[in-house]
Amino acid sequence: MTLRTTLALSAAAAALTLGGAAAAETMKIGITQNNVGVDSYQTTYEKAFIAAAEANADVETVVLDAGGDVARQIAQMEDLIQQEVDAIIIWPTNGEAVIPAVRKAHTAGIPVIVTNSNIAEPGFDFVASFSGPDNITQGARSAEIMCDKFKDMGIENEAQIVQISGQPGYTTAIERAKGFEDRLPEVCPNVTLMETQPGDWNREKSQQVMEAFLVKYDDIDGVYSGDDNMGVGALNAAKAAGREGIIFVGATNFAVGYEAMAAGEYWGSIYQSPVDDAEAALKTAIDVLNGVDVPFLNYFDTPKITQDNMGDYTKPVF
Amino acid sequence: MTALSRERIGTLLARQGILIAFAIFIIAFTLANPKFLTVDNVFSVIRSSAILGVMALGVTFVVISGNLDLSVGSMMSFSTIVVLDLHDKIGPLLAIPAMFAMTLALGALIGLLVGYLKLNSLIVTLGMLSAIHGLTLTYSGGKNMDIADKEGTWFSVFGQGTALGVPVPILMFLALAALLGIVLAKTPFGRKVYAVGGNGTAATFAGIRRARTVFTCYLISAGCVATAGLIQASRSLGSQNTVGQGLELEVLAAVILGGASLMGGSGTVFKTVIGVLILGFIQNGLLLMGLQFYVQFVVTWIIIILAVWLDIAAKRGRLWSPIA
Numbered sequence: 001m002t003l004r005t006t007l008a009l010s011a012a013a014a015a016l017t018l019g020g021a022a023a024a025e026t027m028k029i030g031i032t033q034n035n036v037g038v039d040s041y042q043t044t045y046e047k048a049f050i051a052a053a054e055a056n057a058d059v060e061t062v063v064l065d066a067g068g069d070v071a072r073q074i075a076q077m078e079d080l081i082q083q084e085v086d087a088i089i090i091w092p093t094n095g096e097a098v099i100p101a102v103r104k105a106h107t108a109g110i111p112v113i114v115t116n117s118n119i120a121e122p123g124f125d126f127v128a129s130f131s132g133p134d135n136i137t138q139g140a141r142s143a144e145i146m147c148d149k150f151k152d153m154g155i156e157n158e159a160q161i162v163q164i165s166g167q168p169g170y171t172t173a174i175e176r177a178k179g180f181e182d183r184l185p186e187v188c189p190n191v192t193l194m195e196t197q198p199g200d201w202n203r204e205k206s207q208q209v210m211e212a213f214l215v216k217y218d219d220i221d222g223v224y225s226g227d228d229n230m231g232v233g234a235l236n237a238a239k240a241a242g243r244e245g246i247i248f249v250g251a252t253n254f255a256v257g258y259e260a261m262a263a264g265e266y267w268g269s270i271y272q273s274p275v276d277d278a279e280a281a282l283k284t285a286i287d288v289l290n291g292v293d294v295p296f297l298n299y300f301d302t303p304k305i306t307q308d309n310m311g312d313y314t315k316p317v318f
Numbered sequence: 319m320t321a322l323s324r325e326r327i328g329t330l331l332a333r334q335g336i337l338i339a340f341a342i343f344i345i346a347f348t349l350a351n352p353k354f355l356t357v358d359n360v361f362s363v364i365r366s367s368a369i370l371g372v373m374a375l376g377v378t379f380v381v382i383s384g385n386l387d388l389s390v391g392s393m394m395s396f397s398t399i400v401v402l403d404l405h406d407k408i409g410p411l412l413a414i415p416a417m418f419a420m421t422l423a424l425g426a427l428i429g430l431l432v433g434y435l436k437l438n439s440l441i442v443t444l445g446m447l448s449a450i451h452g453l454t455l456t457y458s459g460g461k462n463m464d465i466a467d468k469e470g471t472w473f474s475v476f477g478q479g480t481a482l483g484v485p486v487p488i489l490m491f492l493a494l495a496a497l498l499g500i501v502l503a504k505t506p507f508g509r510k511v512y513a514v515g516g517n518g519t520a521a522t523f524a525g526i527r528r529a530r531t532v533f534t535c536y537l538i539s540a541g542c543v544a545t546a547g548l549i550q551a552s553r554s555l556g557s558q559n560t561v562g563q564g565l566e567l568e569v570l571a572a573v574i575l576g577g578a579s580l581m582g583g584s585g586t587v588f589k590t591v592i593g594v595l596i597l598g599f600i601q602n603g604l605l606l607m608g609l610q611f612y613v614q615f616v617v618t619w620i621i622i623i624l625a626v627w628l629d630i631a632a633k634r635g636r637l638w639s640p641i642a
Contacts, residue, residue, distance in 0.1 A: 036460060039558055043460030168611060198611050203554055204561060208366045212605035215359045216351070229462075229558070236554060240478060241358075256464060256556055318462065 026060045029053070029285050030080035031089040034116070035068035039201070039229070040318030041252065041274045042091075045116075048278035059286065070097045077101035081108050087128075087285045089113045095171040099123035111288050115281035117171045124296070131284035132277060134299040135172050138251050138270045139179020141304050145268040146222050146249045147188035149306075153247075156188050159221040162213050163196040164206050164234055166226035173198070176226050176251055191222075199230035206233030214241045222247040228257025228269050235266055253305050258315045261307050268306035271313050276300050335632030336577055336589060339625040340596050347603035354606055361485055367598030368487035369394075369546045369553075370565060371591065374572045375498050376542030378590045379535040381573050382502070384515035384582025385432055385439035387536070389424075389446035390543050390569055394562030396454045397421045397547025402463040402557055410473040418544045424450060425540020426533070433532035447566065454559050464556035477553025487549045494545065498538070499587035511535060515582025572597050575625060596625060 036046045046063065053061040062085060066073035070093045080088050081104060088105050090112060092098045099119060105112050106126035116132045150156040163180065166173025177196065184191060194217060199206030206225065213220060214237060223238075223246060225231035231250035238246050250257055253269040260266035280300040287294045305313055348355045373390050380387040397417050404413035428446055432439045465471060479486040502508040510531045513521040522528055550561060576593030578585025600621050604614045631637045 037455040037559055039560075040460065040462045195608055197605060202561070203556070203558065204369075204550065207554065208601070209605060211362045211366065212359075212602055215353050215356065215362065216606050216608070232556075233554065254462070256462070 026058050027087065027286065027289050028060050028062070028083075028085040029087045029089060029282070029289075030062040030064065030083065030085040031115075031281075032064045032066055032073050032076040032080065032091070034066060034073075034091040034093050036065040040254075044318045045274040045278045048275040049282060052279050052282050056282075056286070059282070066093050068093055070094045073098060074101040077105060081105050081110060085110065087111045087113060087289055089115050089281050089285055090119075091116045092119050092171075094169075095120040095123075099126070102126045111285075113281060113285045113288060115284075116277060118297075120171070127296075128288045129284050129294045129296055129298050131281045131298045132300070133272050133302045134297070135175035136179035136182075137299075138272070138302055139176040139181075140183035141179075141270055141302075142176070142224055142249050142251055142268075143180045143183035144187055145304055145306055146224060146247060147184065147191065149247050149249075149267055150188060150191060150222070155221060157190040159188070159191045160194050160217070160219055161191060161222035161224060162194055162210075162217070162220055164199040164209055164223065164225040164230050165196055166198065166230070167200045168198050170201075173201075173226050180224055194220075199225065199233065201227060201229060203229050203233035203236075206230035207237045210234035210237035211241070214238065214243055220246055222249065225250045227252040228254040228260075228266075231266065231269070232256045232260055235260060239265070253313075253316055254318060255316050258310065258313075261305075261310055264307065266307075268304065270302050271305040271316075272302040273316070274318065335629035336575070336592055336596075336625060338632065339628040340592055340599075342628075343596065343599060343603070343621065343625075347599065347606070350603070351606045354603060359602065359606075361488065363598045363602045364491070364595070365485045365487045366602075367594050368485075368491040369550050370568055370572060370597070371491045371594040372494055372542050372546040372549065373565065374569045374576075374590050374594050375495055375587060376539035377569050377573050378576075378578055378585055378587055379498070379502065379511055379538045380439075381570075381578045381580065382515045382582060382585045383511050383532050383535045384518065385532060385535070386443055386570070386580075387428070387539050388440070388443040388566045388570075389428060389450055390539065391562040391565035391567075392447045392450035392454065393421060393424055393540065393543045394547050394550065394565060395557075395559060396424070396450050396457075397544045398551045398557045398561050399454050399458050399463050399559060401548060401551045402465060402555075403458065405465050405471070405473055405551075410471060414548065417547065418541070421544035421547065422537060422540050425536045425543070428540075429533035429536030432536065433529040436529075451559075451563075458559055460559060462556060462558055468555045471555075474552055474555060477549050477551070477555075487553070490545065490549065494542070495587055495591050498542075502587050507531070507534070512583055515584075517583070568597065571622065575622060577629060596622075 033046060036042045050063060053059050064076045066076060073093045088110055099122060102112050102119060102123050103126045111128035112126060114127050114130045118130045150159045165177045197209045199209050223234050225234055228250040231248050235248050248266045250269040252272045257266055257269050284294055284298050353359060373394060377387050377390060400420055401413050401417040404416055428442060431437045431442045476486055481489055510526050513526055514528050514531045518528055551557060572593040573590050574580060575596060576589035600618055604617060609617060
C-alpha cells in the first residue's frame with residue numbers, strides 16, 4: 001500500500017507539473033484519506049470517489065492515503081499545498097493533530113473540506129465545509145431503535161444494556177456514544193446503561209469485551225455497538241455463551257450485520273453508504289470551488305435500518 | 319532446619335518470581351470481583367489468550383536464538399485472510415494446508431534473510447510487518463473476508479468447538495506449548511537454539527550451524543502464526559485485514575514478561591505461557607472491575623512493571639538493587 005501510494009503520488013506530481021499550465025480550467029482536488037484497506041468501508045469509499053471524479057470532466061484529482069499515520073497525513077497535506085491544488089479533502093487520522101496542517105492550507109488560500117469524521121472544534125475556522133454523516137444523530141437514532149424495540153417487548157422499564165464503543169479518542173466513536181447516551185434517557189428513561197467499554201472497531205476485541213460483560217452481568221437485554229463489525233463480535237460472544245434474547249443494535253450497517261439481521265439475530269443499525277459519503281465529499285468540494293453557498297456542516301442522510309424495513313435497502317458491499 | 323527451608327524458599331522465589339507475581343494478581347482480581355475465578359471466565363480468558371499465546375510460543379524460539387520477530391502480527395492477518403478466502407474457493411480441507419504453506423514460505427524468507435544473509439532481524443521483520451500487511455491488502459483488495467455459509471462448515475471447530483468440555487483453542491495452545499516445550503528443553507535442536515542466542519561465535523566454534531538454527535526458529539514462528547491465524551479465522555468466520563495489527567508488541571511483551579532475554583540465550587516455553595496468561599488475565603480483570611478504559615492503559619502498564627520488578631527482586635533476593 002505504501003509503495004502504491006508513493007507511486008501514485010509521484011505519478012500524480014509528474015502529471016501535474018506537465019499538464020498544470022495547459023489545463024487551467026479544470027479543478028484540481030487533492031484528497032488525503034485516513035486508512036484505505038483497514039476496512040471495506042474505506043476501500044469502497046476510495047473506489048466511489050475515484051469513479052465520481054472520473055465521471056466529471058472538469059475535475060482532476062490527486063488521491064492519497066495516510067495509512068492511518070498522522071505524521072504521513074500531515075506530510076501529504078504539505079505536498080498538496082506545494083502542488084497548489086485548488087481544494088483539499090481530508091479524512092482526518094486524528095481530529096486534533098491535523099489542525100496545524102489544515103491551518104497551513106487555509107493560510108495558503110486552499111479551501112479544506114473535511115470528510116467522514118470532523119476535526120476538533122479549534123480547527124473549524126480553517127475549514128470550508130464538513131461533508132459526512134452526522135454521528136451524533138446516528139447515535140441518537142440507534143438509541144431510538146433500541147428503545148422502540150424494548151417498548152414492543154414491554155421491557156422499557158427494566159431493560160439493562162451495555163455499550164461497546166469505537167476506538168478511544170476517535171471523533172466518530174465519541175460522537176456516536178454521546179448521541180446514544182444523550183438520547184436514550186429522553187426516549188427510555190428507565191433503561192439502564194450499565195457499562196461502556198471500547199471494542200476499537202475490531203470484531204475480535206469486541207468479542208472479548210462482550211465475553212467479560214456476559215461473565216459480569218447475569219442479565220443483559222441490549223447491546224449498542226459503535227458499528228456492526230463490533231456488534232457482530234458481541235453477537236458471536238453471546239451465541240457462544242448460549243445467552244439468547246439480547247437485542248443488538250449497531251451503526252454503519254456492514255454486510256455481516258445485514259446478514260445477521262436477515263438471520264433474525266441482530267435487530268437494527270444505521271444505514272450509511274460509503275458511496276454517498278464519497279460523492280458528497282466531492283460535490284461539496286466542487287460547490288465550494290464554484291462559490292455555491294454550502295452549509296458548514298454538510299450532512300448526508302443516514303437512515304435507520306431494522307429487521308422490519310431491511311427489504312428497502314440493498315445489502316452493503318462492505 | 320529453618321535455615322534450610324528459608325534457603326529453599328529463596329531458591330523457589332528466585333526461579334519462579336513471575337509465577338508468584340501471577341498468583342498475587344489472580345488473588346487480587348478475585349477479591350475485586352468473585353466472578354473472576356469462575357470456570358467460564360477462566361476458560362474464556364485462556365481461549366482469548368490462545369491466539370496471542372500460540373504466536374508467543376514461536377516467538378520464544380526466535381528471541382532465545384538472539385533475534386526478534388516483529389512481523390507476526392501482519393503475518394497472522396495474512397494467514398487469517400488467506401484461509402478464509404480459500405475456504406470458500408477450494409474447501410477447508412485444502413485451504414488449511416495451502417495457508418500453512420504460504421505462511422511457512424514467508425517464515426522461510428525471513429529465516430533466509432536473517433539466518434543465511436545475516437541481516438539485522440529488527441530491520442528485516444520491521445520491514446516485513448509493512449510488506450506482509452501490503453501483501454494481505456493486495457490479496458484481499460482491502461475487503462473484509464467472510465465465509466458465506468457460517469452455519470454449515472466444520473471449519474468452526476478450531477475456534478469454537480469443545481472437546482471433553484474444554485474449548486479447542488485452549489487444547490491446541492496447551493498441546494503446542496507441551497510439544498514446543500519438549501523441543502526446546504529436551505532435544506539437541508533446543509540446546510542449539512540456546513547456544514546460538516547465548517554466544518553465537520562460541521556456537522559456531524562448537525560446530526553448530528547457526529544459519530540453519532536461526533532459519534528453523536523462524537519456520538517454527540511462522541508455523542505458530544499460521545496456527546494462530548487458523549484459530550482466529552475459525553473463531554469469527556470472518557475478518558478484517560488488520561486483525562493481527564499491533565499483536566507483535568503484545569507477543570513480545572508476553573515473551574519478555576515470561577523472562578526471556580531480549581539479548582537471547584535465555585527463556586522457557588513455560589514462562590512464556592505464564593507471560594501470556596498474565597497479559598490475558600490483566601485485560602479481563604480490568605474489564606470485570608469496570609475501570610474506565612483510558613485508565614486501563616495506564617493500569618496495565620503499572621501491573622506489567624510490578625510483575626517485572628517482582629521477578630527481578632525475587633532473583634536478587636531483595637527489592638532494591640544493592641548497587642545503585
